[in-house]
Amino acid sequence: MLERAFLAALLVASPLFATAAGPAAHATINDAQGRKVGTATFTPTRGGVKVHVQVAGLAAGKHGIHIHAVGKCDPPDFKTAGGHFNPFGKTHGLMSAGGAHVGDLPNLNVAKNGKATATFVAKGASLGAGEGSLFGPEGTSLVIHADADDEKTDPAGNSGARIACGVIEMR
Numbered sequence: 015m016l017e018r019a020f021l022a023a024l025l026v027a028s029p030l031f032a033t034a035a036g037p038a039a040h041a042t043i044n045d046a047q048g049r050k051v052g053t054a055t056f057t058p059t060r061g062g063v064k065v066h067v068q069v070a071g072l073a074a075g076k077h078g079i080h081i082h083a084v085g086k087c088d089p090p091d092f093k094t095a096g097g098h099f100n101p102f103g104k105t106h107g108l109m110s111a112g113g114a115h116v117g118d119l120p121n122l123n124v125a126k127n128g129k130a131t132a133t134f135v136a137k138g139a140s141l142g143a144g145e146g147s148l149f150g151p152e153g154t155s156l157v158i159h160a161d162a163d164d165e166k167t168d169p170a171g172n173s174g175a176r177i178a179c180g181v182i183e184m185r
Contacts, residue, residue, distance in 0.1 A: 037141040039148065041156045041180030043069060046090040051178050054156050056141060056148065063139040063148065067122065069158070069178070070129045077124060078163030078173025081117030081136055085153020087179035095155040095179055097169060101145045102138060107166040116146055117154075121162050141184075154182045 039056040052069030067079065084096035098106065099117030108114050116138040124130040138146045148154045161174035 038185045039141055039182050040185055041182045043067075043156065043158065043178050043180035044087065044089070045071070045178045046092075048089060052180075054180060054182075056136075056182060058141055059135060062116075062135045062137040062146075063141060065119065065134045065136055065156070066132075067134070067156075068129075068131045069122070069124070072124045072128050072130070072158070072178070073160075074124050074126045074128065076121040076162035077177075078159035078161065078170070079119050079122040079134075080115070080157055080159070080163075080170070080173075081119070081139065081148065081182070082155045082157045082179075083117070083152065085155050085181045085183075087155050087157075087181055089179075092155075092157055092176035092179040095157050095176070096152070099136075099139070099148070099154050101150075106169050107164070109165045118163075118165075121165075122158060148182050149184065156180050156182060 041054040043052040045051045051071045054067045057064045081099040082095035083099045086094040088094040098115040100115040104115055105112035119134040122130050140146045157176050158178040159173035160177045163173040
C-alpha cells in the first residue's frame with residue numbers, strides 16, 4: 015500500500031506526467047535575421063499557463079517579454095504579432111493597479127554570455143477553449159523586446175523594439 019502511494023506521488027510530480035495531463039505548446043524564437051535564438055514551451059498550470067524560455071545570442075541585461083495577440087512573426091520588426099495578448103481588457107504591467115494583460119510576463123534577465131533560462135506563469139491564459147486561450151482565431155506569439163519592461167506604462171512598458179519572436183503552436 016505504501017509503495018502504491020509513493021509511486022502515485024512520483025508520477026504526479028513527474029514532468030512527463032504534467033505534459034501528458036493536458037495540452038502543451040511550443041514556440042521557436044527567431045531574431046530579425048531569421049536565426050533561431052531560442053525556444054519556449056507552454057504547459058497548463060493552476061491559474062494560467064507555465065511559460066519556460068531558453069534563449070542564447072541576445073544582448074546582456076533585462077528584456078521585456080510578452081505574449082502577443084497575433085500568431086505571426088514577420089521580420090524585421092515583428093509588428094505583425096500585434097499588441098499584447100489582452101482578452102480581458104486590462105491595462106499593461108504587472109505593477110498596474112488596473113490589472114495586467116494576460117500576455118504580461120516578468121522581464122527576461124539575459125546573462126553576460128547572452129543566455130537566459132526562465133519560467134513564468136501567464137495568469138489567465140489557457141491552452142484550451144475560452145477567452146484566455148492562446149489558440150484563438152488569430153493565434154498568439156511570444157515576443158522579446160530590446161529593453162526592460164517598466165511593468166507599469168501602458169501599452170507596452172517602454173520595452174523598446176521587438177528583437178525576437180516565435181509563433182505559439184500546439185505540439
